[in-house]
Amino acid sequence: MAITQRRMIYKHVDEEGYSNDIECYIKNGGYEILKKAVQAKPEDLRQEVLDSGLRGRGGAGFPTGMKWKFLDFKSGKPIYLVCNADESEPGTYKDRQLIYQDPHQLIEGMMISAFAIGAKQAFIYIRGEFINGARILEKAIEEARAKNFLGDDILGSGYSCDLVVHRGGGAYICGEETGLIESLEGKRGYPRIKPPYFPAALGLYMCPTIVNNVETLCWVRHIIELGGKKFAEIGVKGDSGTHIIGVSGLVQKPGYFEIEAGAHTLGEILYDGCGGPLPGRKFKAVIPGGLSMKILKWGERWKGKHPNSGEDYDWGVEDIPLDSVSMGLCGTALSTGGAMIMDDSTDMLEAMANINAFYAHESCGQCTPCREGSLWMHKLSKRMTDGKAREEDVPLLLDIADQIAGRTICAHGEAAAWPVQSAVPKFKDEYLDKIKKQANGERYNAAGFPLI
């Protein structure tokens, strides 16, 4: 069975002859929605977004309309819109395609959003490593400014909003919205405590601020085009729209697919879309939505009654439909849709050591559990891969993760802890087996034969 893609956000991505300049975008119907939007009432636009049920595409999946609703309109302070283009979650590469190939879609989405929330100044905080992306966006902004799609008195509506690109310094934590705000203010990217610093009330420069992901802001354009209620019909209940599933890792043909939420299962994407495992391999585990999500293991099964359909389900990893609700039932999340696949040649201890090293390196060091815990897990798992581990290190590793999750300032604590909290119980036998073999001086490989 072939994968049925429904390309909305990615409509022109990889399209033959489509370029990222404004003429091409306008030729394909670009900025038409903005023209209509600036004639509408901002509160009506916000209602459309609320009706659409759109969930933020940055990973946490918080309903965008709700986020906008929390915005403090009464403070009298300026309102800011910030686009979070700091796409640094390992395994995720959906926003990058949008920025490089279709920047005007983002700009149009941002201008509609800025109009809807009444922002006079908008920012794109782009990942430091996306140097070309920043150049493309800057060029696109100048093109749009020349045509009066942003800047003063947009399209004669009397509404003005400027847009600025800011390049980050290359820290993962600056993708966290309050860390991003601090960084945008020119400070060290330390996430803020919530309460009291909820961006909707006390965000950038202590003013009400909305921080949305690139894809989310692009979606606003489509929601206004279709209408919120119509949009909500796409996908499944509780997760409307499409998802971009970006598969990487040990499959034959890694790549991305834009599918309607819930339209395909993970297995269909992996086998039909990506051509299945490499020759002679079997799938072993998948991290479904960006590195910080909980890992799923082949052989696990989830049973229960699905809240949407009311039907009983009995799923293995391959049977999980790709929507946030179903993923949630399996104890993980679809999040950014960046799935990482591991097969039976993967040494889980090595993989986890790699993950732990990443989070130890990226912890900002502000709050104690994440700062000390992530480095401890890194040092411990490094010792495991060095063959110097003890059996009691396995429960210890899990216990360290348990001491981090839920006790930190920002979600980096969970991000660092969840992979360990899920992988250690699920692969405990492999952990213990390897430690035991290493203690005896034997070589260890999960699949029983050496890696390539």
Place this chain on the structure above:
Amino acid sequence: MADSETNLVTINIDGNEHSVPNGMNLVDACESVGVEIPHYCYHPKLSVAGNCRMCLVEMGMPMRDRATGEPVLDDDGVQKIGWMPKPAIACASKTMPGLHLKTKSDLTKECREGVMEFLLVNHPLDCPICDQAGECRLQEFATDYGRGFSRYVEEKNVKPKRTKLGPRVTLDDERCILCSRCVRFCDEIDENPVLGFTERGSYNTLTCFPGTQLDSNYSLNTVDLCPVGALTSTDFRFKMRVWFLKPTPSICTESSAGVNTEVWSREGVIYRITPRRNDLVNDTWMADTGRALYHQVEAENRMKSFRVDGNRASIGEATQRVRELMSVGPVAYVGSGQMSVEEQWMLRKLAEVEPGAVHFVYHQGEGDDRLISKDKTPNLRGGLLTGLLKTLPETHLHALRDQLEKGEVKTIVCFGEDLVKAGIGPDLLKKANIIYLGSHRNDTTDIARVLIPTLTVFERSGSFVNQQFRLQKFAQCVPGPAGLLPTTALLARIISEIKGDAYTAPSNPMLWREMGLAIEQFAGVEFAKIPATGLELDSSAFAQLPFVEEKGWHYEPAAEPAGAESSAH
């Protein structure tokens, strides 16, 4: 605070109802009712950072139905508590009606154990050689809330051990728990943002920004703030174990701000001075210069023996000579703002027994609009209240100089003030007999006929009245050199010598009973009952006087400050 104190709310801590001010920080509120919430980064005078995570507790609010707003009741008809799914930091929360806390639950306990373990994994566990041992929050909370053992077998991080952050502060980065109190102090209180972190994660290192150093006159407050042994005072570092030290409440004599201090001593030797919290005077801060004042106790030029005409004498010989010289001719007194209220009262009594012109010295200098005022003496107001002064004294001694030139003064009784430095030349001074009561030698003591050594502020007790007309007590910290008496006793002895009656050493409570009867503003004041944070006196009689002090952290001048005259001395 006044309005919130009347606005009490009931919160529930571990099942017990407590009445606390509404909107108060939870850490403070719990402390006020005797429940300790351990914390490192939170400080009542700084912004909330919420980074140490030690104050995690379980919080909940009485449940209400979302749709109707009706309370949700359990089977017993009691309103259910909606507990938050995750523990929350107490320091970022304020008291509100009906708030429920669990500070002893398993989850809270486990959170504290977890944070303690994390804080210690990269902290050197060498308390026996750490300067902070004995007053270290890490030690205290590890004992109270930690597991008592470590599961950490990896190598610890290595960081710089002795960074000189400034002229007075040395940093041991390995001990730093990155609570950021010092950073916030420099930003928010000192308004001199020089401190920051470099690196990332557990490798975070506290340091100064390039080209700056921690050289503000308030830099040592960062040492007080530091909950661990990371920031240390270069002066005090490795001099003494803190558990040997005895803290004595005292008052800083640096200026008329009257900063409340604690003087730490052992076996008669002072090792350091730290600020004592008084939210109405100095919060929890003090200037670095004030902390160095204890060096005067052991100074080279300290006077330790009575002298008459250059020869060592007994106290009896000295007082006898004082009587003889005072009967030679007209007497002038030079009082000082360094004298305590009690001493000024005794001087007034002496001036009544042996009448003479009373001059008064107080030093004007640069203020910093914070905790150092322009009046460099701690007790000018005392001189006014005791009646020693009728009005603000001149900032110079021209009147005394004129009297000397005209030969109208034969004897000067001087209290610790250097007359030569005050502008009266030695040749002119030699025209009179100088009786000098003071603690240190100077140009005037070389000329004096009688030298009576006195005790420093650390060696006697008494009270000062600061710029706010706040009466504040200081206690004796160290005994002082053998054979020396408090100035009040010396003055009593001189008075009885002159009068020819029996001498009794006056005590401060006794003097206060006298003063309470004689002075309106002191009516009802008992020395023993002056509160630790001072007693505000009625200053209405002096409201129109042009005091020199300008606005400070806790001071608003009542009248227009006297123009910025050039320093008189």
